[in-house]
Amino acid sequence: MTKKRNFSLLSHRAGAAFLAPAAALVGVFVLLPFFWVIFVSFTNRTLLGKTALSPDFVGLQNYFQLFDPATFFTRGQFGFSLILTTQFVLLSALVGQALLGLLLAWLMQTIPPALKRIVETAVIAAWILPEVVIGFAWFAFLDYDNGTLNMILRGLGLPAGDFLLQQPFWVIVIFNTWRGAAFSMMLFNSAFASIPPSYFQAADVAGASSWQKFRDIGLPLIRGHVVTDLILITMWTFNVFTPFILTNGGPSYRTELLSIYNYRIAFREFDFGKGAAVGVIIMLINLIFALIYLSFGRKKAKAVEE
Amino acid sequence: MASVEFQNVTKTFGTFNAVSDISFKVADGEFICLLGPSGCGKTTSLRMIAGLETPSSGKIMIGPDDVTHLHPKDRQISMVFQDYALYPHMNLADNIAYPLKVRGESVEKRHKRAKEVADVLKIGDLLNRLPSQISGGQQQRTSLARALVYPSRVYLFDEPLSNLDAKLRLEARGFLNHLQRDMGMTAVYVTHDQAEAMALATRIAVMDRGRIVQFAPPIEIYRRPATTFVANFVGNPPMNMIPVEGTIEGERLQLRAHGVLVRDLPISSGIKAALGKGAGLTLGVRPEHLSMGTINDVNMVSGKLFANENMGPEKLVTFERQDGGRVTARIFTDDAVETSENVAFTFDGAHATLFDAEGNRIPADGEMPL
Amino acid sequence: MRLSFPQLLARIGFSALAAIIGILFALPLIWFIFAPFNARAELGIAIPDPWTLQNFLTVFGNGFAMRGLLNSLIQSVGGVILVAAAATLAAYALSRSSIPGKSIVTYVLLLFSSVVSGTAAMVPIFLIVSSVGLMDTHIAVILVFAGGLLPTAMFILRDFIDGIPKTYEESAMVAGASPVQAFFDVALPVIRPGIVVVVVWAFVNIWGSFLIPFILLRSDDLMPSSVAIYSFYSEAGTPIVTLLAAYSLIYSLPVVALYLFVSWKFGFRFFGGIKA
Ligand SMILES: Nc1ncnc2c1ncn2[C@@H]1O[C@H](COP(=O)(O)OP(=O)(O)O)[C@@H](O)[C@H]1O
Ligand SMILES: [Mg+2]
Numbered sequence: 026m027t028k029k030r031n032f033s034l035l036s037h038r039a040g041a042a043f044l045a046p047a048a049a050l051v052g053v054f055v056l057l058p059f060f061w062v063i064f065v066s067f068t069n070r071t072l073l074g075k076t077a078l079s080p081d082f083v084g085l086q087n088y089f090q091l092f093d094p095a096t097f098f099t100r101g102q103f104g105f106s107l108i109l110t111t112q113f114v115l116l117s118a119l120v121g122q123a124l125l126g127l128l129l130a131w132l133m134q135t136i137p138p139a140l141k142r143i144v145e146t147a148v149i150a151a152w153i154l155p156e157v158v159i160g161f162a163w164f165a166f167l168d169y170d171n172g173t174l175n176m177i178l179r180g181l182g183l184p185a186g187d188f189l190l191q192q193p194f195w196v197i198v199i200f201n202t203w204r205g206a207a208f209s210m211m212l213f214n215s216a217f218a219s220i221p222p223s224y225f226q227a228a229d230v231a232g233a234s235s236w237q238k239f240r241d242i243g244l245p246l247i248r249g250h251v252v253t254d255l256i257l258i259t260m261w262t263f264n265v266f267t268p269f270i271l272t273n274g275g276p277s278y279r280t281e282l283l284s285i286y287n288y289r290i291a292f293r294e295f296d297f298g299k300g301a302a303v304g305v306i307i308m309l310i311n312l313i314f315a316l317i318y319l320s321f322g323r324k325k326a327k328a329v330e331e
Numbered sequence: 332m333a334s335v336e337f338q339n340v341t342k343t344f345g346t347f348n349a350v351s352d353i354s355f356k357v358a359d360g361e362f363i364c365l366l367g368p369s370g371c372g373k374t375t376s377l378r379m380i381a382g383l384e385t386p387s388s389g390k391i392m393i394g395p396d397d398v399t400h401l402h403p404k405d406r407q408i409s410m411v412f413q414d415y416a417l418y419p420h421m422n423l424a425d426n427i428a429y430p431l432k433v434r435g436e437s438v439e440k441r442h443k444r445a446k447e448v449a450d451v452l453k454i455g456d457l458l459n460r461l462p463s464q465i466s467g468g469q470q471q472r473t474s475l476a477r478a479l480v481y482p483s484r485v486y487l488f489d490e491p492l493s494n495l496d497a498k499l500r501l502e503a504r505g506f507l508n509h510l511q512r513d514m515g516m517t518a519v520y521v522t523h524d525q526a527e528a529m530a531l532a533t534r535i536a537v538m539d540r541g542r543i544v545q546f547a548p549p550i551e552i553y554r555r556p557a558t559t560f561v562a563n564f565v566g567n568p569p570m571n572m573i574p575v576e577g578t579i580e581g582e583r584l585q586l587r588a589h590g591v592l593v594r595d596l597p598i599s600s601g602i603k604a605a606l607g608k609g610a611g612l613t614l615g616v617r618p619e620h621l622s623m624g625t626i627n628d629v630n631m632v633s634g635k636l637f638a639n640e641n642m643g644p645e646k647l648v649t650f651e652r653q654d655g656g657r658v659t660a661r662i663f664t665d666d667a668v669e670t671s672e673n674v675a676f677t678f679d680g681a682h683a684t685l686f687d688a689e690g691n692r693i694p695a696d697g698e699m700p701l
Numbered sequence: 702m703r704l705s706f707p708q709l710l711a712r713i714g715f716s717a718l719a720a721i722i723g724i725l726f727a728l729p730l731i732w733f734i735f736a737p738f739n740a741r742a743e744l745g746i747a748i749p750d751p752w753t754l755q756n757f758l759t760v761f762g763n764g765f766a767m768r769g770l771l772n773s774l775i776q777s778v779g780g781v782i783l784v785a786a787a788a789t790l791a792a793y794a795l796s797r798s799s800i801p802g803k804s805i806v807t808y809v810l811l812l813f814s815s816v817v818s819g820t821a822a823m824v825p826i827f828l829i830v831s832s833v834g835l836m837d838t839h840i841a842v843i844l845v846f847a848g849g850l851l852p853t854a855m856f857i858l859r860d861f862i863d864g865i866p867k868t869y870e871e872s873a874m875v876a877g878a879s880p881v882q883a884f885f886d887v888a889l890p891v892i893r894p895g896i897v898v899v900v901v902w903a904f905v906n907i908w909g910s911f912l913i914p915f916i917l918l919r920s921d922d923l924m925p926s927s928v929a930i931y932s933f934y935s936e937a938g939t940p941i942v943t944l945l946a947a948y949s950l951i952y953s954l955p956v957v958a959l960y961l962f963v964s965w966k967f968g969f970r971f972f973g974g975i976k977a
Contacts, residue, residue: 030799031799033797033798033799034797034798034867034870034871034874034880034883035793035794035797035798035880035884036798036880037798037799037800039794039798039880040794040797040798040799040800041794041800043790043791043793043794043798044790044791044794044795044800046786046787046790046791047787047788047790047791047851047855048791050783050787050844050847050848050851051810051813051814051848051851051852053829053844053848054826054829054844054845054847054848054849055813055814055817055822055848055849055851055852056813056817057825057829058817058822058825058826058829059813059816059817059822059825061825061828061829062821062822062824062825065824065825065828070828125722128722129719129722132715132718132719132722133719135711135712135715136712136715136716136719137716140716140719140720140723141719143723144719144720144722144723144726147723147724147726147727147730148722148723148726149960150726150727150730150957151726151729151730153905153956153957153960154730154909154953154956154957155908155909155910155911155927155952155953155956156909156910156911156927157909157911157926157927157928157930157931157949158733158930158949158952158953159729160931161930161934161945161949162729162730162732162733162949163729164744164934165732165736165744165942166728166729166732168744168745170744170745171743171744171745172744172745173728173729173731173732173745173746174728176745176746177728203725203726203729206726234711235711235715260815264818264819264820264821265820266819266820266911266912267911270911270931270935273935283820284820287820287821287823287824288823288912288916291823291824291827292823292827292916297824297827297828300823300824301824301825304820304821304822304823304824304825305821307818307820307821308816308817308818308821308822311815311816311817311818311821312812312816314815315811315812315815315816316812318815319808319811319812
């Protein structure tokens with residue numbers, strides 16, 4: 026007897042045809058770059074000159090350069106950038122966005138709807154507007170002579186400052202917190218909304234304070250969302266390029282995150298081999314977070330099934 | 332219209348047999364119900380007729396054709412789905428006429444036909460509405476209309492009434508019965524509601540764990556359930572089942588259990604065989620066959636009053652025998668029930684059903700077909 | 702419910718705190734409410750006197766600026782069409798066909814799409830585009846965005862399609878429709894809300910993005926607005942604030958409009974759910 030396939034809404038052949046365009050695009054622009062960047066990182070490929078056309082295989086030389094202990098911590102070098110990025114992620118994502126988002130989401134539960142809508146609009150506007158517009162807005166906001174911030178400071182009798190020059194790192198930390206808090210807020214908002222109101226009403230009847238309700242009911246019930254949020258905003262912040270628009274990585278490399286460092290090496294100094302090596306390291310770090318996230322997601326899916 | 336036949340059909344999901352080696356034939360013009368508890372394989376069987384599942388082995392025939400591997404669109408069948416599957420973006424007219432559209436009918440023709448069918452189903456005034464703008468009962472009728480709008484060899488129904496509330500369900504059931512009488516359609520109708528199956532089917536196939544345990548007209552399923560499973564599943568409340576010890580006294584059979592003494596049942600060869608093995612029997616009596624009696628009656632079941640539920644024209648009296656087994660009787664509301672602790676009921680020996688230790692019904696000698 | 706005095710106090714405190722945070726978030730953007738309508742706008746906040754649309758006329762008269770909007774539109778629309786079409790087909794196949802290894806494919810895609818960020822892959826993307834000779838073309842930007850956004854778009858749509866009962870297509874086929882008819886007549890219209898979500902999401906992403914066109918384009922007349930705005934204020938010495946303010950506002954309008962459309966149509970949680 027010939028074995029016939031089980032009926033399905035889409036035959037194997039049609040399914041393959043449906044998948045083909047996406048597979049081609051993802052293959053060329055996602056999978057291929059993944060392997061190509063690894064390959065290029067072992068060469069001395071440049072944009073111009075002889076090595077642009079016939080690059081040499083240089084083994085791990087690019088990596089040795091990145092991790093050269095003599096210059097590792099120097100400004101404008103890989104190690105400095107890596108540490109800077111780590112601090113940036115810790116402060117602006119894990120502390121800034123997550124905490125502010127959590128606070129906002131909790132406040133949203135109790136404040137009057139009209140106020141809620143206004144506050145949400147401001148927070149979300151910071152998130153959805155295109156990055157160059159945001160960059161320009163902050164450029165104007167921080168301007169030493171006329172900027173809104175200094176105008177307010179002077180109005181309050183406080184000393185004005187040229188913050189982009191004096192405190193560039195803290196500027197991008199606050200900038201990124203401001204820019205991205207909306208996501209955490211919305212995630213936690215929907216997490217809180219999924220808790221049956223009767224839980225909180227029961228606590229109200231028992232006379233719990235808002236803090237007690239948050240600590241004993243709200244937070245434990247959204248633990249899963251908190252983990253999701255932390256991993257996602259860590260990955261995004263780690264890869265973010267937007268501060269470049271505000272600071273160009275400067276002054277004197279003080280805001281040069283890995284993404285910006287990578288851009289400078291590859292497209293300002295035209296050292297593709299070294300830039301690719303940076304790309305590989307960024308991908309490795311992404312991979313770790315992605316695996317954590319996926320295994321966490323799977324565990325959650327399994328827990329739901331059981 | 333055409334017949335439908337299953338020949339040794341098995342359907343396996345992974346290692347799980349959803350349908351195990353079933354064979355049966357639905358004659359042309361018959362309305363059969365697949366009846367059984369949830370998960371017993373009814374939907375899977377129906378979907379194999381539709382072509383939406385492929386049998387793992389065996390053959391399915393519609394009329395003279397082997398359709399086992401035929402695409403659903405080529406089977407000339409109609410199906411009404413449990414969730415109705417009305418297309419949310421089409422109004423009722425387009426929903427009902429969709430099968431005609433894929434058959435290449437002209438717009439005027441298909442809308443004319445849709446209107447005809449819709450009028451029969453009393454949704455003719457709603458043709459411009461979207462499915463989301465009509466009630467559940469109307470949605471049900473729309474999906475029925477879509478199944479009736481084109482000529483089919485077989486009509487398939489998968490619990491089409493289960494999403495309706497009780498009153499609408501009765502109404503729709505009556506309408507389906509009327510339709511069947513009118514059209515003489517060949518239909519396979521899946522349900523877990525025994526009353527629905529009783530009301531609609533010319534024959535019922537009772538399924539249990541992927542197998543057909545009895546395939547017979549409703550009256551036979553009701554009066555002569557092949558197994559304790561069928562007896563338990565059909566009837567509301569179900570048949571009372573009492574494990575008993577049997578002895579032969581002269582020409583009569585006697586049965587005993589706590590609170591049970593039955594002295595007047597005919598003996599059959601099946602009973603002799605069952606008793607010969609030394610195993611126990613199960614006595615089955617339907618609630619409506621029990622009537623108020625005394626402990627001195629020839630066939631007597633007694634116990635402590637447990638519940639007395641008024642159902643309008645009749646009431647359900649439940650009592651508990653000494654070993655804790657409960658028995659329910661259905662009697663007229665006006666029949667007095669002793670308010671004293673102990674009650675006794677009696678029944679006509681002709682209404683007793685006996686099952687052997689394996690749970691199979693023991694037929695009476697010389698039983699005539701019903 | 703009646704509030705006790707301490708509860709009332711707490712509620713006022715919360716409202717005040719929320720209002721302060723809201724103001725802090727709004728501060729950097731308030732400037733945008735005034736400057737575009739002020740013919741003498743500078744980087745400081747000033748109420749326009751008089752309110753005027755003069756700046757917008759300047760923008761409409763600026764060829765480079767208008768060209769930028771057109772380029773943004775070409776790249777966004779091109780990318781969106783490609784993403785929506787390819788993602789719909791692929792997600793439908795992942796959801797409805799019984800091709801073996803579907804869940805592995807999904808898992809691997811999810812992994813790669815989060816690992817291969819634009820930041821990490823800028824070098825190979827540049828090299829791939831230049832090796833096929835597409836450097837400095839719209840099509841390069843469109844293809845790169847399509848590839849990058851596709852995995853996420855596929856997940857969004859697959860989730861959506863998985864949530865749609867198969868009985869729609871099944872009933873169509875039983876009624877005589879071929880798989881192709883069932884897809885176009887029944888499945889596609891039912892999936893449409895999901896496609897709208899993907900379209901909006903992809904459009905907003907491409908429209909607002911900076912890095913990819915910044916790397917892949919050289920000619921002025923291909924630059925999208927994002928790169929144009931950046932070069933207006935970073936390279937031009939003293940930026941022409943009036944022009945930039947109005948231009949930024951125009952450039953932001955589609956994003957705001959789409960956001961309002963989506964939150965009206967699908968509720969507030971959409972943007973949160975979609976990036977996750
Ligand atoms: N596509 C499938 N994959 C795996 N198991 C299935 C599938 N469809 C049905 N089953 C299983 O087969 C059994 C019979 O299902 P079904 O025919 O739907 O039962 P019924 O309609 O009688 O409730 C159930 O245990 C169900 O879980
Ligand atoms: Mg079923």
